[in-house]
Amino acid sequence: ETGVTQTPRHLVMGMTNKKSLKCEQHLGHNAMYWYKQSAKKPLELMFVYSLEERVENNSVPSRFSPECPNSSHLFLHLHTLQPEDSALYLCASQLERAGFAEAFFGQGTRLTVV
Amino acid sequence: GESVGLHLPTLSVQEGDNSIINCAYSNSASDYFIWYKQESGKGPQFIIDIRSNMDKRQGQRVTVLLNKTVKHLSLQIAATQPGDSAVYFCAEKDTGFQKLVFGTGTRLLVRP
Numbered sequence: 001e002t003g004v005t006q007t008p009r010h011l012v013m014g015m016t017n018k019k020s021l022k023c024e025q026h027l028g029h030n031a032m033y034w035y036k037q038s039a040k041k042p043l044e045l046m047f048v049y050s051l052e053e054r055v056e057n058n059s060v061p062s063r064f065s066p067e068c069p070n071s072s073h074l075f076l077h078l079h080t081l082q083p084e085d086s087a088l089y090l091c092a093s094q095l096e097r098a099g100f101a102e103a104f105f106g107q108g109t110r111l112t113v114v
Numbered sequence: 115g116e117s118v119g120l121h122l123p124t125l126s127v128q129e130g131d132n133s134i135i136n137c138a139y140s141n142s143a144s145d146y147f148i149w150y151k152q153e154s155g156k157g158p159q160f161i162i163d164i165r166s167n168m169d170k171r172q173g174q175r176v177t178v179l180l181n182k183t184v185k186h187l188s189l190q191i192a193a194t195q196p197g198d199s200a201v202y203f204c205a206e207k208d209t210g211f212q213k214l215v216f217g218t219g220t221r222l223l224v225r226p
Contacts, residue, residue, distance in 0.1 A: 006157075035216075042215075042216045042218045043203065045215075090157050103214055105150075107155070107156050108156075
């Protein structure tokens with residue numbers, strides 16, 4: 001257990017559905033991330049929240065919408081996804097401080113878009 | 115631009131042998147490097163880290179070596195065990211921003 005919890009672990013959704021992924025940490029971290037992990041590709045950084053404010057969005061399609069209501073919770077809202085969005089979505093949290101950047105990952109949500 | 119790459123996608127070793135997983139990076143401004151292990155069905159887990167002012171760091175059965183001259187990072191696992199079978203990722207952090215850039219990963223297979 002890393003202290004970062006993601007729900008659900010598995011999700012199958014149709015292209016017209018709306019769903020949300022949830023991430024929770026009680027480690028006292030002040031930064032949270034969403035990563036996408038596809039087969040044979042590097043972990044792709046999607047969104048970064050630092051002190052609850054979004055600081056980076058790597059040109060992710062608008063069908064992915066993040067929300068960070070407080071420093072312990074992070075959501076990824078999904079709507080009108082495409083089959084190529086099927087992947088493992090990983091949440092990570094981090095304590096931002098000079099010189100350290102270890103990120104703690106959740107176990108991920110395996111998303112299948114049908 | 116930034117890139118972190120791994121030399122080999124799959125590494126097969128005999129149980130009990132030592133394993134060496136390599137990683138190349140291109141951002142000379144990176145000042146911190148991490149190795150993660152990802153087992154099937156799980157998220158990446160921290161193994162060991164090293165700062166750019168160090169060349170070597172040892173943990174329990176693992177050693178990370180950093181060669182800044184050629185921008186190369188390696189993870190050495192001593193006496194590899196079946197439980198070491200996983201995908202291993204290196205990640206780098208550039209100075210001033212906490213973002214981690216990950217490589218594609220190397221799958222380590224341990225033969226009994």
